[in-house]
Amino acid sequence: MLGLLVLVLAVLLAFIEFGAIEYAYARLGISHRAITLLLLLTVLGSLINLPIASVSTQHMVAAKTIYVFGVPYVSPPAIQVGRTVIAINVGGALIPTIFSFYLLWRLGGWLRAAIAIALVALIVHRVARIVPGVGIAVPTLLPGIVAALAAWLVDRSRRASIAYVAGTMGCLLGADLSNLASVAQMRAPMVSIGGAGTFDGVFVAGIVAVLLA
Numbered sequence: 001m002l003g004l005l006v007l008v009l010a011v012l013l014a015f016i017e018f019g020a021i022e023y024a025y026a027r028l029g030i031s032h033r034a035i036t037l038l039l040l041l042t043v044l045g046s047l048i049n050l051p052i053a054s055v056s057t058q059h060m061v062a063a064k065t066i067y068v069f070g071v072p073y074v075s076p077p078a079i080q081v082g083r084t085v086i087a088i089n090v091g092g093a094l095i096p097t098i099f100s101f102y103l104l105w106r107l108g109g110w111l112r113a114a115i116a117i118a119l120v121a122l123i124v125h126r127v128a129r130i131v132p133g134v135g136i137a138v139p140t141l142l143p144g145i146v147a148a149l150a151a152w153l154v155d156r157s158r159r160a161s162i163a164y165v166a167g168t169m170g171c172l173l174g175a176d177l178s179n180l181a182s183v184a185q186m187r188a189p190m191v192s193i194g195g196a197g198t199f200d201g202v203f204v205a206g207i208v209a210v211l212l213a
Contacts, residue, residue, distance in 0.1 A: 049088070087195070
């Protein structure tokens, strides 16, 4: 986990140096200092899962590496024997949700954002895959691309903010929240909303959506 964190931070710093992430968030009216703080909180928060419930699970998948959409995911060891813990990931769910509501409160466009979120959530739900032992996985770039297109369709004047909101919230709703009823089928030690196979999708969705919009 420490090695993965260092790698993610290195990639983020590279993006910052090239200006891609800074340009994306600047389009949302965010200062350089706020961008740095937001990215740091997101990356560090991705390591924090807040348990909210648990369900009974049979035939739990043992810890191993599973490849989905070409990305390796490591099934964690059991936390409670015979039970799947449901948690919320701070960096992949809480922070993007709070930031999305902040953007809508500051820039408006609630109804049109809701339409864009629904479009993204519908498509993401169709392609999201249940990965036994891990949870839900989505193609990393798909939510951001769909969100950018949806933003262009519903509100071109506020397309950057709506693209970010639709990409992040659409990914969370379409991948994680819409599949909560299938938690027992995942046979995973822990299912994290906004974590595991969806953190990269949520994080990248916001950046890609704003850049493309």
